[in-house]
Amino acid sequence: MKRFIRQLFIFLFTIALIGCGKQADNGKGAQGDGSKKKSRGLIGATCMNIANPFFKVIEENMRDEAAKHGYDLIYLGCEMDISKQQKQIQDFLAKGVVAVAVNPKDSKAIGTSVKECNNANVPVFSFDVRVQAPDAKVVSHVGTDNFQGGELAGEAMIKALGEAGGKVVVIDFRAAESCIERVKGFKKVIDAYNAERESGKIEIAAELSGEGLRDKGFKAAEDALQQVPDMRGIFAINDPSGLGAVGALEKAGKLEQVTVIAFDGMPAGKQAIKDGKIYADPVQHPDKIGRECIRAIVSHLSGEEVPANVNIPASLYTKETADKDTSLN
Template identity: 50%
Template sequence: MMRLPASLFLLVLLLALTGCGGGNGEPGDQAADPAGGDAGDSTETKGTIGFSALTLTNPFFKVIADNMKEEAAKHGYEVLVVSGERDVKKQADQVSEFIVKGVSAIVLNPCDSQAIGPAIKKANDAGIPVFTNDIKYDGEVGEVVCHVATDNYQGGKLAGKAMVDLIGDSGGNVAILHFPQAESCQLRVKGFREVIDAHNAGDGAAQIEIVAVLDGGGVRDEGFKAAKDTIEANPDLAAIFAINDPSALGARAALEAAGKADQVKIIGFDGQKIGKQAILEGKIVCDPIQFPDRIGKATIEQIVRYFDGDEVPEEILIPSELYYQEDAKNDPELQE
């Protein structure tokens, strides 16, 4: 067999490779995509949104996080979720980490409505927009683009109305399990107090006396301890208003331990599945319920609007609704 000279062989090979170009004959006109798809299709996201939740041990905030992730994915963004665990220093460190990572936006449930200010300012200085949901930043150091939350003041008034409906005819002593560090809970208690005060101001009204306001921490264990102390100090207690479902369930456990579950009624707040189940079972009378799925979705919608250069409102409030045992009996979520 005749062998081609090496130089001629290389020339033939080069011509053959050039002939493999597509379309207009230019090499690389068709990028190698084994699936035959467009090489411009990419799994890369437009950016990352950092979310520091108050605590992920509370299912409410996990629902917000999950819905933020789902909605963000529709717009090409990822959401990096971390838990502040009610520690404002830890949350401030998380904001610093978000800045280092170069996130496109930051969302916070402030662990402390005022003390988180310097961390927000740090993000502002780095050119990263900050949004809040559920818990509002209540300070002047940093700047928040938009806050999305339940109308907590309206929800607190609903809780007050429920309490008046429950014991208004007879009156009685009431305790509040608070979480005063959170602006959202401050609004709930404010609305609740206003309705109770208005009832008490009525001619001949049986008085509803708020005899104790204790920090229940917004969690079950601390709610149990606070309720236990309240029961011991006020043996004639008629009812408890708890600012969320975990603290309400902690109060219920304390009442059961003290043998007073039938004496003291509980009104909670949230509408988490555990709270709805407790309402169905008669352990909690009712809740003004929130819609964390809507909060998460709306937060991402406003972030996208901001990125698109559209006008974004400073605050979006989602009304709550009273949820009783009859509602629980017809709730598809509890039939699963």
């Protein structure tokens, strides 16, 4: 009898589980009921990591925008597994999506999946990270305008250093195209500023690699302090390396002397701005990235010409912004 009860338990568990699957499906159906009548089709989107709040914001805005135009959306994360992302795209094609939006985990390895979509004549759009594989056709890329973000950082640096000018150090990450763009934008503004004046120029005294990581940023800033002891500013291409630099400056007791500007506006970066450790951050706008990506898809399906690059401008996040930011303490 005891044995029978256990067997019954397992049997019911199985049934319940299958039931769960069904219920989840019904839930989805009910949700789509409003638009069901005139649903124009399904858009399949996959991002590199659903656990990252950045991609969660993109999802919410994509979902909202897709519903507005009468489309259904499936949004999956591949948890940093490129092979999983490939499978998700294959399943999108089997399901019969009208368009694929991809945030490649790996710009190169995603190539085979994009080509598969090309062969199936399903248009592909990329967001946040570009596809960089030969022969893989993407209709449009929607992402932050990193060059413009770099310009913002340059302007902020000019403002922070004032008339005196001085030496600054760039902590970069040359393996990422987006970070190279940020430095280019930064340099452009600084060069233009220097061209107009005789004294108080801003000199980029050193460019060191922080690999976009906190510990490497720390080390790069320590090295920079040796090379350029009289530096007045640091531009780090993202928040982790910027926070690393802050750590090194605190350790050397030079945080007062050096203005740090980073990039991204991650919560920890924003907090550092509020605490006065980082001067300012150009921040990305995932909400706009999500919306513009769906708009690009809808425009394309409407037979309109879509630009190959949809640049979402970054905006500057300063202490003033941080003081009003209720998400910080």
